[in-house]
Structure formats: C-alpha cells, structure tokens
Amino acid sequence: MSPPLVLLAGNPNSGKTTLFNRLTGSRAKVANYPGVTVSPFSGILRLEGVGLGLREVEILDLPGTYSLSARSPDEQIAADALLGQGRRADAVVVVSDATALARNLYLALQVLETGVPTVIALTMMDEARAAGLTLDTARLSEGLGVDVVEVVASTGEGHDRLVAALSAALAPGTLRPPRVQTPLASEVEEDLAPIKAAVASTLSPRSETEARAFVLWAALSVGDDELAGVPAAVRSAVASARDRAQQRGADLDLAIVDSRYRLIDGVLSGACGPVPVNRRTERIDAVLTHPVAGLVVFVVVMLGVFQALFSGAEPAVELIESAVAVVQGLISASLPEGPLASLLSQGVVAGVGNVVVFVPQIALLFLFIGFLEDCGYLARVAFVIDRVMGGVGLHGKAFVPMLSGFACAIPAVMATRTIESRKDRLITMLALPFTSCSARLPIYLLVVATVFHGDAPVFGLLSTGALVLLSMYSLSVIAALAAAAVLRRTVLKAPRPTLILELPPYRRPLLRNLVVNVWQQVRAFLVDAGTVILSLTILLWVLLSYPRLSETTEVFAAQQAAAAATLSGEALDTRLTEIASAEAGQRLRESVAGRVGHALEPVLEPLGFDWRIGIGILGAFAAREVFVSTLGIVFDIADADENNQSLREALKHATWPDGRPLFTPLSGVCLMVFFVLACQCMSTLGVVARESRSWKWPAFLFTYMTVLAYVVTLIVYQTGRILGIGL
Amino acid sequence: MQFMTDVALGILPARPAAVRVVRLAEVAVGRLAVVRRLTLPRAIARRLLELGLLPGTQVRVVRRAPLGDPIELRLRNYSLSIRRHEAALIEVDIVP
Numbered sequence: 120m121s122p123p124l125v126l127l128a129g130n131p132n133s134g135k136t137t138l139f140n141r142l143t144g145s146r147a148k149v150a151n152y153p154g155v156t157v158s159p160f161s162g163i164l165r166l167e168g169v170g171l172g173l174r175e176v177e178i179l180d181l182p183g184t185y186s187l188s189a190r191s192p193d194e195q196i197a198a199d200a201l202l203g204q205g206r207r208a209d210a211v212v213v214v215s216d217a218t219a220l221a222r223n224l225y226l227a228l229q230v231l232e233t234g235v236p237t238v239i240a241l242t243m244m245d246e247a248r249a250a251g252l253t254l255d256t257a258r259l260s261e262g263l264g265v266d267v268v269e270v271v272a273s274t275g276e277g278h279d280r281l282v283a284a285l286s287a288a289l290a291p292g293t294l295r296p297p298r299v300q301t302p303l304a305s306e307v308e309e310d311l312a313p314i315k316a317a318v319a320s321t322l323s324p325r326s327e328t329e330a331r332a333f334v335l336w337a338a339l340s341v342g343d344d345e346l347a348g349v350p351a352a353v354r355s356a357v358a359s360a361r362d363r364a365q366q367r368g369a370d371l372d373l374a375i376v377d378s379r380y381r382l383i384d385g386v387l388s389g390a391c392g393p394v395p396v397n398r399r400t401e402r403i404d405a406v407l408t409h410p411v412a413g414l415v416v417f418v419v420v421m422l423g424v425f426q427a428l429f430s431g432a433e434p435a436v437e438l439i440e441s442a443v444a445v446v447q448g449l450i451s452a453s454l455p456e457g458p459l460a461s462l463l464s465q466g467v468v469a470g471v472g473n474v475v476v477f478v479p480q481i482a483l484l485f486l487f488i489g490f491l492e493d494c495g496y497l498a499r500v501a502f503v504i505d506r507v508m509g510g511v512g513l514h515g516k517a518f519v520p521m522l523s524g525f526a527c528a529i530p531a532v533m534a535t536r537t538i539e540s541r542k543d544r545l546i547t548m549l550a551l552p553f554t555s556c557s558a559r560l561p562i563y564l565l566v567v568a569t570v571f572h573g574d575a576p577v578f579g580l581l582s583t584g585a586l587v588l589l590s591m592y593s594l595s596v597i598a599a600l601a602a603a604a605v606l607r608r609t610v611l612k613a614p615r616p617t618l619i620l621e622l623p624p625y626r627r628p629l630l631r632n633l634v635v636n637v638w639q640q641v642r643a644f645l646v647d648a649g650t651v652i653l654s655l656t657i658l659l660w661v662l663l664s665y666p667r668l669s670e671t672t673e674v675f676a677a678q679q680a681a682a683a684a685t686l687s688g689e690a691l692d693t694r695l696t697e698i699a700s701a702e703a704g705q706r707l708r709e710s711v712a713g714r715v716g717h718a719l720e721p722v723l724e725p726l727g728f729d730w731r732i733g734i735g736i737l738g739a740f741a742a743r744e745v746f747v748s749t750l751g752i753v754f755d756i757a758d759a760d761e762n763n764q765s766l767r768e769a770l771k772h773a774t775w776p777d778g779r780p781l782f783t784p785l786s787g788v789c790l791m792v793f794f795v796l797a798c799q800c801m802s803t804l805g806v807v808a809r810e811s812r813s814w815k816w817p818a819f820l821f822t823y824m825t826v827l828a829y830v831v832t833l834i835v836y837q838t839g840r841i842l843g844i845g846l
Numbered sequence: 847m848q849f850m851t852d853v854a855l856g857i858l859p860a861r862p863a864a865v866r867v868v869r870l871a872e873v874a875v876g877r878l879a880v881v882r883r884l885t886l887p888r889a890i891a892r893r894l895l896e897l898g899l900l901p902g903t904q905v906r907v908v909r910r911a912p913l914g915d916p917i918e919l920r921l922r923n924y925s926l927s928i929r930r931h932e933a934a935l936i937e938v939d940i941v942p
Contacts, residue, residue, distance in 0.1 A: 219924035622925035
C-alpha cells in the first residue's frame with residue numbers, strides 16, 4: 120500500500136520550498152505527471168513514533184500558485200489531487216506568508232472548502248513581527264476551523280508542531296465537513312444550480328462538501344482554459360450559470376471571489392492588527408527600481424550573469440573536455456584498435472562528455488536564478504525590462520532565459536520554468552534557440568579567418584571581423600524576436616501576454632535552498648535530457664563511422680607498410696600522420712553520413728555549399744562547434760580547430776570541380792547565416808523534449824528552424840550571386 | 847469577451863452620471879484609489895480578482911517601472927505589478 124499523500128500548497132514566494140526541503144530532507148524525486156511541463160517534486164516524510172503505526176507519508180510539493188482555479192494542465196494537478204478521479208490527497212499543508220495573509224488565505228480557504236484535512240503553516244512570522252504585525256494565531260485557527268502552526272523556515276522552529284498537527288490531520292476519521300464554508304448570497308446559489316446538477320450527474324462526488332468545492336472550482340476555472348477532462352455538460356452548465364448571473368446584472372466570478380475575501384477579511388479583522396509597511400523593501404526598491412539607478416543596476420547584474428555564464432563555466436568545461444580526452448586516450452591505449460574501442464571512445468565516452476559538459480553552465484545559471492528569485496530581484500528584473508519584452512509580445516520573465524541563450528540554449532530552455540503560462544513558456548522555448556550561443560562562435564571565427572581580412576578596418580572604427588560578428592548576433596536577435604511574434608500569432612495562438620507579477624519583499628536567500636535547487640535541476644537534466652543526448656551521440660557516431668569498407672583498410676595498410684619500408688625517424692612519423700589523416704577522411708566520406716552529405720549536394724549547392732560542407736553540417740548536429748573538427752577530417756587535417764592554420768589554408772584553396780573557389784565572402788556569410796538559423800544541436804532538441812514533455816515540439820522546432828535556415832540562406836546566396844557581391 | 851463587474855452587487859454606491867470615469871492607469875504615483883469596476887477580458891479579470899483586486903479594494907500606485915511601464919500597486923499588504931494597458935481597464939475612485 121502506498122503511503123498517505125500530503126500536498127504542500129502555497130503562494131509563490133511563501134517559503135513553501137524551504138519547508139518542503141526541511142520536511143523531506145531534500146531527498147526529493149520528480150513526480151511523474153504526464154502532459155505537465157513543470158513537474159512537481161515529491162519526497163518522503165517520516166513520522167517516526169507518531170500514533171497509529173503511521174510511518175511514512177509522501178509529500179508532493181505543488182508548484183506555487185495563488186489559487187486552485189486552473190487554466191492549464193500544470194495548474195490542474197492541485198485541483199485533481201483534491202477533487203479529481205486519480206490518487207487523492209489525504210491531507211494538505213497550506214503554506215501561508217504571514218506578511219501578506221489575506222492573499223495567502225484565499226488559497227487556504229479554497230483548500231478548506233474541499234473538506235480534505237488541512238493544516239496551515241504560517242511562514243515569515245519573524246519578519247512580520249519585526250515589522251510590527253500583531254497576529255493572534257489561536258483566533259485565526261478558530262475563525263478558519265483549522266490548525267494554524269507558526270514555522271520559521273531558516274531555523275526549523277515550529278517544525279515539530281507542524282508534524283504533530285499533520286499526524287493529527289492524517290488520523291483516521293478526520294474526513295469531516297469543514298468548519299468553514301464560504302457563504303454565498305441566495306441569488307448566487309440559484310445561479311450555480313446548473314453547475315450543481317452537471318457536477319452531480321457527471322463527476323459522482325463523494326460528499327456534499329466535495330460537490331460544492333467542485334462547483335466553485337468549475338465556475339472559476341472553465342472558460343478560456345486549456346483543460347482536458349472537464350465534461351462537456353459541466354462546460355455548458357458554467358456558461359449558462361454565467362448567463363443567469365449576467366441577466367440579473369451580476370457577475371458570477373466576482374460574486375464567488377468577493378464572498379471568499381469577505382470571509383477572510385472578517386476572520387482577519389478579529390485576529391490581526393493593522394498591517395505595517397515593509398520599510399526595508401521600500402528602501403531597496405527606491406534604488407533598484409529607480410528610473411536611472413534601477414536601469415544601471417539591471418544592466419550590471421545582467422552583464423554579470425551573462426559574463427559568468429559565458430566564461431565562468433569555461434574552466435570546468437575545459438576540465439570535463441580534458442577528462443574526456445584522457446579517458447579516450449586510456450581506451451585507445453588499453454584496447455586494440457577496432458570497432459569496440461571506437462564505439463567506447465567516440466560513441467559512449469564522447470556522448471557522456473556531451474552531456475556532462477553542460478552541467479557547469481546549468482549549475483551556474485540555476486545558482487544565479489535561484490539567488491535572484493529567492494532574494495526577490497528576479498521579479499524586479501521582469502518589472503524593469505517588461506516594457507521592452509512586451510513590445511515584441513514576450514513576457515518580462517522571458518528576459519533571463521533569452522539572455523542565457525547567448526551562452527547556451529540548454530540551460531536557457533530549462534530557465535523558462537519561471538514563466539507560469541504554458542503557452543508563453545513554449546513560445547520562449549521555441550524562439551530562444553535562435554539566440555547566438557557560444558557554440559556558434561568557433562564557426563564564425565573560422566569563416567571570418569578564412570574569407571575575410573579580419574583586421575581590416577571598416578568605417579575607420581570597427582574591424583571587418585567585429586562587423587561580421589555583430590551582424591550575426593543582430594540577425595540572431597531579430598530571428599528570435601520575430602519567431603516569438605510569429606509563433607504567438609500562428610502555432611501557439613495566444614493573446615498578448617499579460618503581466619500580473621507579484622513583487623515580493625526582499626529576503627535573504629538560504630544557501631541550503633540554492634544548493635538543493637541547483638542539485639535537483641542538474642540531476643533532472645542528467646537523468647532525462649542526458650539519456651536522450653547520449654543516445655543521439657551514439658547514433659550519430661554510428662552514422663559517421665559505418666560502413667567500414669575492407670578495401671579502404673587494405674589500401675591504407677599497404678600505404679603504411681610502404682612508408683615503414685622506405686622511411687624512418689621523423690619523416691616516417693610525418694608520413695604516418697598524413698596517412699592516418701587521409702584514412703580518417705576516407706572513412707568519413709564512405710560512411711552513411713558521408714554518403715548522405717554527398718547525396719545532399721544538389722540540395723545544398725544553391726546555398727553555396729558542397730558535399731564536404733554538407734558532411735560538416737551533419738556532424739555539427741552533435742554540437743555546432745563539432746562542425747570545425749568534422750570539416751577538418753573531411754579535408755584530411757588532423758585535430759583541427761578554428762585557429763588551425765592548415766585548415767584555413769585548405770579551406771581557402773578548396774574549389775568546386777569547375778575550379779571556382781568554394782569559400783568566398785558570399786558563401787562564408789551564407790554558412791554563418793545557416794548556422795545562426797538552423798537548429799544544429801541535438802542537445803537542444805533533447806532538452807526541449809524533456810521540458811515540453813513531448814516529442815512534438817522538438818520535431819516542430821527542428822523543422823521550422825531548418826526550413827527557415829535553408830530558405831534564408833538560399834535567398835542570400837542567390838541574391839548575392841545575381842548582384843555579383845562577394846563572389 | 848468583455849468582463850463587466852459592476853456596482854450591481856451593491857458594493858459601492860452608484861456614481862453620479864456627471865462624474866468623469868477615472869482609470870487606474872491615470873492615478874498619480876503615491877495616490878490611493880478604490881477599485882470600482884474591471885472591464886478586462888475574463889481570464890485576466892479572474893486572476894486579478896483572486897489576487898484580491900476587487901471592487902471596493904484600496905490600491906496605492908507605488909511607482910512606475912524605470913521605462914514607464916508596468917506600474918507597481920500596493921494592495922492587501924503586498925505589491926503587484928500590472929501593465930498600464932490593463933490598468934487603463936480598471937475604473938477607480940480617487941481617495942481624496
């Protein structure tokens with residue numbers, strides 16, 4: 120038998136996660152909810168020695184929410200666990216911030232209305248008291264008919280009382296009608312009659328209380344929603360109830376919400392003194408949202424985050440890359456050369472490296488986001504930049520993910536979790552892979568060095584290289600913003616996003632929370648996206664290495680033998696390296712990917728690319744920067760990177776069969792444009808699959824970016840050719 | 847779909863016809879106002895109602911964002927930020 124299920128519900132910024140980490144000791148797992156983009160965490164709380172043989176309860180940490188009303192499947196988890204058909208909660212802990220009690224109790228009241236045994240955990244009491252708030256917890260408890268326990272998140276004070284109250288709530292026989300029920304005016308009750316009838320006939324509620332809770336939930340949730348599983352009868356009943364209210368000049372939503380707030384205000388007026396202003400937050404905001412100082416701080420903080428992401432992770436990334444190289448070296452030293460050694464070192468180890476290499480950036484980004492969110496500044500980031508983001512149809516909260524995209528799309532896609540609306544989140548996720556990530560830089564640098572005089576000044580100030588880079592970054596920004604605007608009007612039809620943003624009081628973040636959060640994100644990435652990226656790497660390795668023709672083996676073995684017979688010393692080594700490079704090139708050209716690259720030439724030629732670039736593009740699917748080394752292999756140059764002189768020379772002298780140079784300024788620009796726009800990154804697809812919980816969106820992402828990249832590159836190349844520019 | 851919530855619930859006394867309608871977006875920074883009516887799309891109005899922004903609720907306009915939009919409101923002892931576009935669809939009475 121599974122342990123009792125306890126929901127942890129609460130407003131965002133209420134200290135819910137801190138409490139969850141305290142209760143479960145952070146041994147949390149991602150709970151599996153299909154169709155949901157932000158999965159809740161679940162953990163085990165041991166109620167040792169507390170009555171009735173109860174030993175363990177499962178705690179589900181619901182996403183922070185202001186209400187049980189739902190518009191999307193993500194928000195429906197809470198309502199389902201309280202009223203739904205699946206596994207139901209045995210008790211609920213509603214975490215309520217004492218400094219903004221009325222709004223927090225609105226959620227608590229909705230939970231109480233369901234009749235599920237409930238405990239209210241009152242957080243931030245230390246802060247509220249310090250500010251001068253007087254609160255009579257006993258009267259609050261009496262007024263709401265529920266246990267109210269004060270807890271202090273940072274010290275764990277009140278934890279024992281909370282666990283005791285929870286055990287009492289879980290004791291058998293506690294399922295009884297709640298002592299509070301929102302009183303509605305008799306006209307409103309009459310308006311609700313159709314919903315009551317529909318709920319009774321389609322949802323078979325277990326009790327009067329549950330039926331009523333479901334009626335109120337439906338009245339406030341059905342409408343412009345994306346909910347699945349709401350019976351059609353309930354939908355039409357809500358519409359007709361709304362019409363009834365309208366006919367007598369009233370509004371159903373307002374009537375219900377207003378009655379709830381009246382009840383809360385009544386309870387609070389007896390239990391709570393006048394509410395003081397938070398002076399500290401006022402003082403900090405006077406600077407951080409100041410018209411001038413606020414913008415300066417914003418730019419400095421964002422530059423800091425970006426710089427840290429762009430270069431701060433670099434030492435760790437280099438360490439991982441050299442560790443991968445060491446392991447690959449060990450494999451080739453200890454295993455005989457052959458398919459197994461190659462699979463292990465080029466497939467498995469490289470694949471694991473491909474996954475782990477993202478961890479430093481993910482950890483850094485989530486450390487920053489966690490810190491900014493917990494201290495309260497992340498909401499101000501959205502507040503300060505919302506006007507700019509709103510201008511292009513995005514949400515203020517999309518800024519940090521978009522900015523992070525310039526370092527790497529993988530952590531950036533994960534960072535979209537701070538956006539509540541599912542559609543806004545998907546739009547951001549599908550637009551941000553255009554932002555020019557750091558893996559595109561080696562390609563730009565190689566092209567600039569090959570076809571431009573990088574240092575030649577333009578307009579006296581900028582060098583050609585800088586101008587080219589600037590153009591590519593601008594193109595990526597324009598593409599990302601345009602994609603967001605188009606997606607909102609087409610595939611993910613959604614109204615202009617609205618900003619409804621709480622600006623929480625500034626608080627000191629708890630290191631423990633930050634560390635737990637970073638660890639959970641990294642672990643989730645390794646487990647879910649990591650397996651996808653690893654499998655794709657191995658698959659790509661197979662395509663790039665097979666078939667291995669025996670004739671090729673013989674030809675190169677003969678060459679080696681001939682070299683060994685005629686040369687010695689340094690000359691022999693040089694010759695053997697040459698042969699090895701030539702063999703690697705030949706193998707690649709003979710592989711499936713090589714043949715596909717060849718076969719693609721007719722398709723790529725109108726873009727100014729030949730089959731060799733085609734193979735490079737296929738190889739770059741593992742990671743964009745791999746384009747450079749793959750191109751190196753195709754051109755028979757070992758260990759090429761973007762600074763490799765012999766690769767640059769080889770590219771400069773590469774020609775089409777008719778003798779025209781392959782790399783011209785025009786085809787170089789086309790190659791860069793293609794890499795700005797194309798989704799040349801299977802890791803991005805893997806992480807989008809994980810974050811959207813579907814393969815539909817990564818498939819869509821890949822298709823639309825590739826098609827766009829092809830069409831735009833085609834236009835650029837053909838226009839350039841006709842006008843005779845950069846040939 | 848327009849969302850009309852009105853004085854019909856008896857929350858506020860009817861306004862004399864001659865008085866000009868004041869919108870939350872026009873309220874000066876630092877001023878206190880009482881919400882009268884929300885004429886927003888239902889989905890948005892619902893969220894604001896559930897956050898406690900109801901007809902009859904006192905709201906102070908605390909500041910504008912550095913770029914002029916959105917605005918910060920203070921109500922029920924917490925701070926809420928909405929865009930001027932939405933604030934222009936909330937009718938208020940200014941508290942003298």
